[in-house]
Amino acid sequence: MRSRRWGATHGHSQVGHRAWGWRTEFVLAASLAAILDGAASPGGRGGTALIVGIAGVLVWKVGSLRQLLASVLRVASLRRWLARAMRVSGVFGITGRLPSIISVELVPLGVRFWVEVARGTHAGQLHHQAEHLAAALKVREVRIGRLRSDASVAEVLVVRRDPFQSAGSSPWPWAEMAATSLWRSVPLGFDEEGRAVQVSLPEHNLLLGGEPGAGKSAVLSLFVAAAALDPDVRLTLLDAKQVELAPWAGSADAFVGASIPEAIEVLRELCAEMDRRYGALLTAKRRKVAPGDELPLYVVAIDELAWFLRAEKRDERTELQERLRDLVSRGRAAGMIVIAATQKPSNDVVPTFIRDLFSFRMALRCTTPESSDTILGQGWASQGYSAQAIDPSSRGVGFLLAEGGVPVKCRAHYLDDEAVADLARRAELLRAGRRGDGS
Ligand SMILES: Nc1ncnc2c1ncn2[C@@H]1O[C@H](COP(=O)(O)OP(=O)(O)OP(=O)(O)O)[C@@H](O)[C@H]1O
Ligand SMILES: [Mg+2]
Incomplete structure (x- = not known):
């Protein structure tokens, strides 16, 4: 599961950040509302109802589509999870902005995020936050790395499992x-x-x-x-x-x-x-x-x-x-x-x-x-x-x-x-x- 988006949360206020974290759900809900609205209008009843029906059946019946939808919602929720943890850990740039989450990937150990720090800071500033983030996320470990080719991009590996225990x-x-x-x-x-x-x-x-x-x-x-x-x-x-x-x-x-x-x-x-x-x-x-x-x-x-x-x-x-x-x-x-x-x-x-x-x-x-x-x-x-x-x-x-x-x-x-x-x-x-x- 992977989603990419560069600089997604730049320039938003605290409240804006939170609202921005729900954008996937908002777009899905708005699309559904627009379709239903079209279906309810006198001119669009037949055709739109058919589209809604077909789309519903497809998502319900085609496993891969269902998985895609679940994956999109999961990525959105993981983004909010890390964004919340970064907020409570005080991981802000000098301009008061949070790092922006570039990508989310489920890995056998847990979740790997790549984040881009705010302008004026560098990935090394996240290094000392590993324990704070682990506590905020309520996980056993968080490991911070950085992209070799770009000092503004940090890897945040959220470790949720210990494969060596068993x-x-x-x-x-x-x-x-x-x-x-x-x-x-x-x-x-x-x-x-x-x-x-x-x-x-x-x-x-x-x-x-x-x-x-x-x-x-x-x-x-x-x-x-x-x-x-x-x-x-x-x-x-x-x-x-x-x-x-x-x-x-x-x-x-x-x-x-x-x-x-x-x-x-x-x-x-x-x-x-x-x-x-x-x-x-x-x-x-x-x-x-x-x-x-x-x-x-x-x-x-x-x-x-x-x-x-x-x-x-x-x-x-x-x-x-x-x-x-x-x-x-x-x-x-x-x-x-x-x-x-x-x-x-x-x-x-x-x-x-x-x-x-x-x-x-x-x-x-x-x-x-x-x-x-x-x-x-x-x-x-x-x-x-x-x-x-x-x-x-x-x-x-x-x-x-x-x-x-x-x-x-x-x-x-x-x-x-x-x-x-x-x-x-x-x-x-x-x-x-x-x-x-x-x-
Ligand atoms: N990779 C391993 N898998 C399973 N058991 C291990 C492994 N490594 C060590 N052990 C077990 O742990 C015991 C202690 O290991 P070892 O003697 O290598 O520790 P040590 O770090 O050298 O300790 P010390 O500082 O006392 O010398 C071993 O006798 C063995 O039973
Ligand atoms: Mg020894």
């Missing part, structure tokens, strides 16, 4: 593959409209955050599985709890548990390798590694990042932070990918000079909108993209901020312990076979 996690599509390539996008899960969500890791670093038990380690294990099943990929694992990444240790060059000195040593080696790679690229007159290169991708998976960054000894802490910052900031073109998970990446735990370098973020369920913003970046929660709104029972659900530039709510695939053990064993065999070939 559905469980789906199996990982790559679980049955004999081998993978990390140059391909890794399947992560499904979004709220059932579309596959994938993440392309080369040239990116990924930060996963969320409250305890939100599903960070489970998501991390998907990416580690994808890396382990690509025999070309060199894997380094740091896991302060040990149990999450231990199953993949057989496929890794290095596995570090709760040991700061070992973590520093491993990061030193990775930085040295990064320097060697830049040297090799320079000699080859190339700017970055590419598929099929002599230089394989490196994946560094870190679970419980905060634990490592909070090393007690100051010199160790400084070196660890500096090595990690170096790896994340310069690793992109050298094919070094860092994927880190942590409960609370706030400034006192993960310094901003490290956190801000992660180009991809995923916020699983958080306890506050502020902690969601800490992961995704400042301001997303006020636009309605808050991981606090995720149902606490929905494990593995989070907002992924990646290529699209706007967070996408998705539910991650899940590998249970048995699936992890099976994949890890297959990855080891694959790698052993590759070594046996001498390749």
Whole structure:
């Protein structure tokens, strides 16, 4: 269901706005009245009565016409619904005008509106109204976006349903593959409209955050599985709890548990390798590694990042932070990918000079909108993209901020312990076979 109308409510007073919202019904009622009036007049009785009769029978009998009429009335009522909410939320331009509703579309999640803000304002002004609008509309969530090509047009997505509440996690599509390539996008899960969500890791670093038990380690294990099943990929694992990444240790060059000195040593080696790679690229007159290169991708998976960054000894802490910052900031073109998970990446735990370098973020369920913003970046929660709104029972659900530039709510695939053990064993065999070939 879609209706388009540019600048529909410009220049109307408050009362005018309200009356304008009823224009569809008014036009329909006026048309009906005119026809009936014609039918009642002495000259038009026969012909007009026939038209009224035929029109009535058509609307009644032809399903598509009935649906069209219902859809027109529904769009009009949805427009009034949002206009009322915008009025009570105080979403006015400097001239005192409300944004005008350009289009209305029913989507699986609820209703998507596109609105054009009044002259003198911009779409960003609606961003901070997400919660106000949700309250005025009496819905669970409202998410505000903007049209990339036009700063005066904002998207208002009214979320009325949570498709993840009833559905469980789906199996990982790559679980049955004999081998993978990390140059391909890794399947992560499904979004709220059932579309596959994938993440392309080369040239990116990924930060996963969320409250305890939100599903960070489970998501991390998907990416580690994808890396382990690509025999070309060199894997380094740091896991302060040990149990999450231990199953993949057989496929890794290095596995570090709760040991700061070992973590520093491993990061030193990775930085040295990064320097060697830049040297090799320079000699080859190339700017970055590419598929099929002599230089394989490196994946560094870190679970419980905060634990490592909070090393007690100051010199160790400084070196660890500096090595990690170096790896994340310069690793992109050298094919070094860092994927880190942590409960609370706030400034006192993960310094901003490290956190801000992660180009991809995923916020699983958080306890506050502020902690969601800490992961995704400042301001997303006020636009309605808050991981606090995720149902606490929905494990593995989070907002992924990646290529699209706007967070996408998705539910991650899940590998249970048995699936992890099976994949890890297959990855080891694959790698052993590759070594046996001498390749
Ligand atoms: N996508 C998922 N689908 C179904 N269940 C999941 C999913 N992800 C996680 N779980 C369940 O939630 C539990 C906690 O997940 P996980 O260990 O990944 O959380 P976490 O965020 O890493 O927690 P912590 O901060 O304590 O390490 C898992 O043991 C599993 O039972
Ligand atoms: Mg964990």
